[in-house]
Amino acid sequence: MYSYEDRIRAVKLYIKFGKRTAPTILQLGYPTKNALKSWHREFEECRDLPESYARRKPTYSEQQKKDVVEHYFNHGRCIAAMVKALGYPGRKTLSDWINELHPETEKRIVGKASGLLHPQEFKQAAVIELCIRQESAQVVAQKLDVDRTTLYKWTNQLLGREALASMKCHKDSPPEPERAELERQIESLRRDIRHLQLEHDLLKKANEIIKKGQGIDLHLLRNQEKTMLVDALRETYALPELLTKLGLARSSYFYHRARLQLADKYGGVRSTITEIFELNHRCYGYRRIQASLGKQQVFLSEKVVQRLMKQERLIVAKVKRRRYSSYLGEICPAPENVINRDFRAAVPNEKWLTDITEFQIPAGKVYLSPMIDCFDGMVISWSIGTSPDAKLVNTMLDAAIETVANSNDRPIVHSDRGAHYRWPGWLSRISDAKLIRSMSRKACSPDNAACEGFFGRLKTEMFYLREWQATTIEQFIQVLDSYIRWYNEKRIKIYLGSRSPLEYRESLGLTT
Template sequence: MYSYEDRIRAVELYIKLGKRIAATIRQLGYPTKNALKSWHREYERCHDLPARYVRSRPKYSAEQKKAAVEHYLNHGHCLAGTLRALGYPGRETLAAWVDELHPEARKCVVGKAVGAPQPRELKQAAVIELCTREESARVVAQKIGVSRPTLYNWKNKLLGREVPALMKRHNDSPQAPERADLERQVESLRRNIRQLQLEHDILKKANELLKKDLGVDLQLLTNREKTLLVDALKQTYALPELLAELGLARSSYFYHRARLRVSDKYADVRRAITNIFELNHRCYGYRRVRAALVRQQVFLSEKVVRRLMKQERLAVATTRRRRYGSYLGEISPAPENIINRDFQAAAPNEKWLTDITEFQIPAGKVYLSPVIDCFDGLVVSWSIGTRPDAELVNTMLDAAIETVANSDERPVVHSDRGAHYRWPGWLSRMRDAKLIRSMSRKGCSPDNAACEGFFGRLKTELFYPRDWQAITIEQFIAVVDSYIRWYNEKRIKISLGSLSPREYRESLGLAA
């Protein structure tokens, strides 16, 4: 959007230079060839330009509008793909159409680094009280201290959406026999589902521990291999269930279990190492695994830990190299690069870094915008959505400002030169919160290396090793949100003395 003065200056220079388009654009640095021609035609017609620049928009029929939105929804929620396929409209127009016709297609999750997630035991107790309640669900939610939608969300995750939220029987109802028959059918279906889940978990564990194919015949496994599978799953399923499914006698199980314990003095350590590796997104190398073992009062050398991990085939996924590219355009003056690649901070909330990264999964594209504290790498706030627009970065900045609203801390906020950090909404929020702006040099991603490093760790540990073929956008957003919370609360950083960012702050007596 150019002001009246900018447009009239361009037209006058264009006429002065003999209507040479290239020379005019080269001297001013703006606008485009077509824009300059349009301004000149308007100037010749009216001998002036309108005070406000109005961009003409083509007219589209309702059928074209509906066809464009359906193509967007059916082809991976990709704006660029729809524009290439149909040739119309513009990116902003298509986004507005999607918001108008299908507002539910826009997904966004905003989080900030305050508090810890509720323990699973509390969620289970809350769901039990919800299903056996005498009063309303709102009263139950108020007792626990959460909102009513949160309570129902816990119920859906633990029991499934098909399970009713009130399971009390009403024997005085005239339909009591039909209800009892339906409940018996539901219970039968649950048993069948549990049996299928048991078979699936056994095959999956056989693939992980024994390196067998997912279609392996369980009866062809040796008793020793079956014992390993039972030990791996007995925390989830009852021992009789596992023995019956694998066709393993109880005496044979205890015999091979005793032999395995005698033959391998590191049997318990192997299980502990496997649990640490699996519970931490399969991204811990031998140094972090050893640090986690020390927390459990298990002391081994790095060489032993590395050897055991190699024997168990616990390897961290390697980074996939991608070709570097950057847009070099400038749309407004940029502030000074105050950070100047000095990503060290003596205290929290001195230097913040931010950027946007993209995840492309089969269901569509998802974007993450975090704020990283240079003091210890804590993710101060973050927002996850399906569009890299102003709302994505503005909601993230609002959440970050809330964390320092009651203090005198005014951090430097460093970013690249993207348009997201030059829009009026971002600038007004920075000005109102009295934060200091800092920007990287043009097309120089190493100037924001610490934030890029966080993206690299996230994708190496979470995104690249997994198959997202059957994952929806909502599920993927929840997985990324859960990873960031784990990153703040539990992920070990060797540079912080084998502590997570939150644990490090607590050890220093600082509020996280």
């Protein structure tokens, strides 16, 4: 919404330049070509402009709004299909109607990276709170919005390990008369539960390792197959317990175990490789698998890991690359491309990248707006919502600015030329925080390649390989938020020394 002074200035400059729109917009940075011509027509007719815009009367009745929104929810929730079928209203209007009549459909979640530096005064206050607490340490940690292990770590640093032993709570209340009977019943139930859990795990491993169905009778398995099941579960259950459940003699187990080890010296490593692959979204190649094995003191060459993954059919799915497209419009003059495709950073908070990506699932569309640090690829902050509006990017920027509020860091914020990064709210936040703006060239997404690469990895590892038919918007937002936290805290990057971004910062002493 432009003021009266802005509009009259634009009209007079337009007349001065001989009614040429291009130099006028280039000089002022606003408005659009059609808006400028409309203001000039109005000025020619009335020899002046109104003080404020006249509000248009609503074109559609309230009943029409309700009918259209009801039709939207009953026919697949696709805005494009609705507009095409009915011929009205526009997409933006229909989206506004949906948010107006059903505000609960617009979901949003905002997060920021954990593990950032805390001042020394905050640590001291937290340790004092832990020492004088009346409740559990977990409750104190939740009040301070830190992890419980971090709280004890600070205590160890400030008071020493002797203080931790003296802080343990001892409860020596004698049992009541009827409590003994209840404890016996509880112990019996625990044994029954463990017995059923053991049977479930054996059937599950039989399906995974020797490709037997879930309803197989375990006693009908060959002794060699039983030995494979015992080896797969020895870390969870005691050996006598497994042998009794499977009806396998101890001597037979060790005989077949020796035979299997002679046949395949990598038998024990195969299950470890499969577990690492499954626990990391099935996106680790042989290099990351080799790095993860090294952390467990299992050292194999890349070729051996590659061969074992091929034998176990552990294949990372790939998607066909599509040509990129970019928005061609210009709203106002853009800042220069300060980054200029140099995505290297010597220290944290030197260069930040941001963009918006869309996820389309049967339940609707979800949008993600992250802020990525070029130093190690950590997602500094992110916001997830159902509308790609200014609120989505502004909340993300506010969370990112909070991470450098107590430091002198003033990073470069690089984005594409989208309208989200030219609106007054974004510009005022950048100016107040004294950050430096940088924008890609027009229709050139490789200028923001590091951020686009993050989106590609995210969708390949988390989005494309799953079916989202039965997933609601709320469930998908939680899955996406969980993936980003895993990406920051656990996902291995080879160029960071086979560490995650958070582990890498901890190794450099940049986090607590």
